Amino acid sequence: MQNATEQPNTIRSYYEGLANGVFRAIACKSCGRYTFPPTGCCEHCGSWNVEPAELSGEATLLFATHNITPACHPRFEKIAPYVYGHLQLKEGPIVQAIVVGVKATPQDLRELFERGPVPAKAETLQMDDLPVLAFRVTG
Numbered sequence: 001m002q003n004a005t006e007q008p009n010t011i012r013s014y015y016e017g018l019a020n021g022v023f024r025a026i027a028c029k030s031c032g033r034y035t036f037p038p039t040g041c042c043e044h045c046g047s048w049n050v051e052p053a054e055l056s057g058e059a060t061l062l063f064a065t066h067n068i069t070p071a072c073h074p075r076f077e078k079i080a081p082y083v084y085g086h087l088q089l090k091e092g093p094i095v096q097a098i099v100v101g102v103k104a105t106p107q108d109l110r111e112l113f114e115r116g117p118v119p120a121k122a123e124t125l126q127m128d129d130l131p132v133l134a135f136r137v138t139g
């Protein structure tokens with residue numbers, strides 16, 4: 001187990017990667033699974049025996065909807081209304097993120113729903129104060 005004072009700054013590393021289109025996670029040496037976004041220990045088995053990993057950015061969009069309420073944070077007001085969804089990463093974790101390239105209209109969301117799970121690729125939205133994870137439907 002790592003000494004807490006010797007741990008790399010996981011959050012800083014995550015955002016520095018995201019700003020450059022690199023999607024950082026941790027890989028567990030005990031169970032082999034990935035934790036994303038990265039933390040200090042494995043979210044699956046609780047092991048601290050983990051190492052940094054980069055994800056492919058490939059995912060499957062499982063579900064999408066849009067926000068009809070005010071944006072959850074002022075940084076998102078510029079892009080509201082927007083679509084967000086649940087995506088299963090190729091490496092396993094399921095994340096919630098903004099989905100770009102889909103209009104936040106009932107028609108577009110219905111068309112997406114009727115297509116079923118669709119492939120998507122991670123990308124970075126550079127907001128005023130920090131980079132934000134997003135996915136674009138690719139198929």
Ligand SMILES: [Zn+2]
Pocket residue numbers: 028029030031032033042043044045046047
């Ligand atoms: Zn594990």
